[in-house]
Amino acid sequence: MTTDSPPMPAxxxxxxxxxxxxxxxxxxxxxxxxxxxxxxxxxxxxxxKALTTAYLTAALVVLGPTLRYVEEWYAADSAVLEFEAEVDGLSVHGVDMIRWDDTGRITSFTVMVRPHKGLEALMGAMLVELTRS
Structure with a gap:
């Protein structure tokens, strides 16, 4: 027996x-x-907004080519998106916890990543991307 998934929030x-x-x-x-x-x-x-934009822009470069969302959970004004990616040959597994306001604009974007070696690779790649001129 399957149940219908809730609609994806805008x-x-x-x-x-x-x-x-x-x-x-x-x-x-x-x-x-x-x-x-x-x-x-x-x-x-x-x-x-400026700092959030900088981090998310760098993440799109670093994770974007291999980023794959595998599960998602929604509430009225928030969601948790589970993802997998690869950085420098290491697997990265994590979640994006996203909240938005009543206009549909994101107010909070929290990232959690595992395993530790994947996080280390991600940190190094993000530092390089964030410091590009």
């Missing part, structure tokens, strides 16, 4: 389209000004 559909196209230009319309990014590599939350 902000998640927009995120999937953006991630598939690897087009960070679409982040401007998707992120709220007060968006906060939480990284597994940075101890403190990174506040603001």
């Amino acid at each position: 902000p998640i559909a927009a995120w999937h389209a953006l991630a598939e196209a690897r087009d960070p230009a679409a982040l401007d319309a998707l992120l709220a000004e007060e968006c906060v990014f939480r990284s597994p590599a940075v101890h403190t939350p990174q506040p603001g």
Whole structure:
């Protein structure tokens, strides 16, 4: 017996389209000004649309070519997206926890990654991408 999946929320559909196209230009319309990014590599939350855009843009470059979402769970104003990717030959497994406001703009984007070696590879690749001029 199968059950119907709930419909994909509009902000998640927009995120999937953006991630598939690897087009960070679409982040401007998707992120709220007060968006906060939480990284597994940075101890403190990174506040603001500009920082969130920088991190997500770098992630699209680093993870984008191999990023694959494997499971998703939705609530009224949030979702958890489980993903797999490869960085420098190492498997990365993680979740994106995303919250949005009543206008459909993302207000919080939290990433958790495992295993430790995959996280280390991701941190190194993200540092390179974030420091490009």
